[in-house]
Amino acid sequence: MASAQASSRRLRRRRGNRSSARRQRSVAGLRRRSAIYKKARYEEGFADGYREGVQTGMQSYPIGFEGTSIIIPTYNQLDMLKQCISSIVENTDLPYEIIVVDNASTDGTKAYLEKLGGQVRYRVLASNQGFAGAINVGMMMAKGSTILLLNNDTLVTPQWLDNMLACLHSDDRIGMVGPVTNFISGDQQIKVPYANVREMYAFARQYNQQDPARWRRTDRLVGFCLLFRKELFHQVGYFDEGFEIGNFEDDDYNIRVRMLGKSLVVAEDTFIHHYGSVSMRALGDRQALVHERNQLYFMDKWLNPYDWIHRIRHIANGTDGSAAQVDMTGLFPSGIAVRGIGSSVYWIDNGTRRLVEGLPTIPVVRLSQVDLLRWPISDPIGSWEIEALWHETEGPEGQPRGGVRLPDGTTFIIEQGKARKIVSPAALLSWQLHEKPYRTLQPEELAELEEGFPIIPHPMLRQVL
Structure with a gap:
């Protein structure tokens, strides 16, 4: 009798141990599944947050x-x-x-x-x-x-x-x-x-x-x-x-x-x-x-930059005492083809930039986006039109236009009836204006024209900016 009772107790203990082990395995499994679920939710939330952060950053990047x-x-x-x-x-x-x-x-x-x-x-x-x-x-x-x-x-x-x-x-x-x-x-x-x-x-x-x-x-x-x-x-x-x-x-x-x-x-x-x-x-x-x-x-x-500073201020102040606003586009030439960081070519035309339609064969100057975007956009222009304008040296009734040169080699660009002196050989090369045709004028002919702002070089960039 005692032996039977002992066997029963051992059986109950084994069943209890097995049941406890099953419960422990079940709890461990739940914990593992919970951990996997939490990790998945964390990774999903992290990815969503990262994407949202990237989008927010992209949208706010231009904001100063x-x-x-x-x-x-x-x-x-x-x-x-x-x-x-x-x-x-x-x-x-x-x-x-x-x-x-x-x-x-x-x-x-x-x-x-x-x-x-x-x-x-x-x-x-x-x-x-x-x-x-x-x-x-x-x-x-x-x-x-x-x-x-x-x-x-x-x-x-x-x-x-x-x-x-x-x-x-x-x-x-x-x-x-x-x-x-x-x-x-x-x-x-x-x-x-x-x-x-x-x-x-x-x-x-x-x-x-x-x-x-x-x-x-x-x-x-x-x-x-x-x-x-x-x-x-x-x-x-x-x-x-x-x-x-x-x-x-x-x-x-x-x-x-x-x-x-x-x-x-x-x-x-x-x-x-x-x-x-x-x-x-x-x-x-x-x-x-x-x-x-x-x-x-x-x-x-x-050459002599301080002379040019004073000359620009003199021209800006005018003969009537009024002071004109000087910006960098006013010291850069018109009648040139330029491009920024992209492939689009623009024609600079009296204070605006015009998208060139077609493939120009004249020189194209690469500028920074900061320099390019100063000119407001205007109507497109055909490549054949800018070819003619680039080579033009004479306007109506034989008036000088485009590139002119004095007998001593001093070069000017005539824009809207104003003579704009190119400040140095480096400025000439900077804008590739040495590729233009030039008409020779005598000093007395040039003196009949109003003096415009000089043409200065644009900054050289070794990077695409």
Whole structure:
């Protein structure tokens, strides 16, 4: 009897154990299925959120913000870049974004930028495009209402951006603003009492007291730190990438800004620290060659740019004292074929662009989209029509039209009865105007025509922008 009872208890225990095991397996299965279901829902939700985020980003990308886009070009100066970004974060209270454009550094800059995540926007170029090339990419990316170009070998200081913005917005006629510093060419350098970075910040905190009486106009701002409105970028265009590596591209931009009647101002109430020409010194023996090459390019492009600045202002003011608005399209020629980033060709016709129907055989000049879109669109024109207009040198009753040349070789383009002098051989080649036919005029014949705005070169771009 006892044996039978024991067997019954063992049987009940085995059945209970099997039942418990089944329950445990069932619960484990439910948990696994629940985990799979949750994972699937998570992945589905993540994918939906990602797609929605991409769409939202695409829709909002063209939307700017009331703040400053701080553009930092960099090349193999990782430690300097880290210090520069840190100084911005610690000393800037106003709305801003940081855009770093890396010229194919090999010192770990790319990995550093990737680790920063959303703290900065950045672009790593496939090859070294120089200062101008990197700045151009940054300006294309900028979404702020103002743009600030900043060398990576700088440290910004308390109130730096507040003071510069106050100066810029004090007068619509101001084109660009720059600070003073401890190490730079030109008249933006001041004497400083500090011996190290810690002392520098103490000095800058006392120095950077906003004071409009310390704002002064100048003929030249150095590109280590430049502030301007985004609309100025659309008016002037990109930096000229014909200046290799660095040097003179800022001088070139100064000239173009001043030709539009805008002034350059040094905000002497704003000090930032500049280690000074770190990237250029890294060139070693090449530095002198780069400087000489860029200087020659600048001189060939402008010959005497300051004479042209004053001449443009004189023409703009007019004989009756009225001041005409000068924009870049007014300094570019009409009667030329151009294209932007696409394949469409446009004919520039008295302040408008007309889509060319057919395949033109005359030279076509490639421009940036910023330059191209300044001309409003007008009615299309046939390729055969622009061929005739390109070769035209005589209007009704034998009046000169198109290209004319004086006996000494000086070249002009006659547009709407006005003689527009081509400022340099580089300008002639820039627009491929050397391919046009020219009619020879005597100086006294030219003197009978009204003087128009000169024709300046467009900026050379090595990238498609």
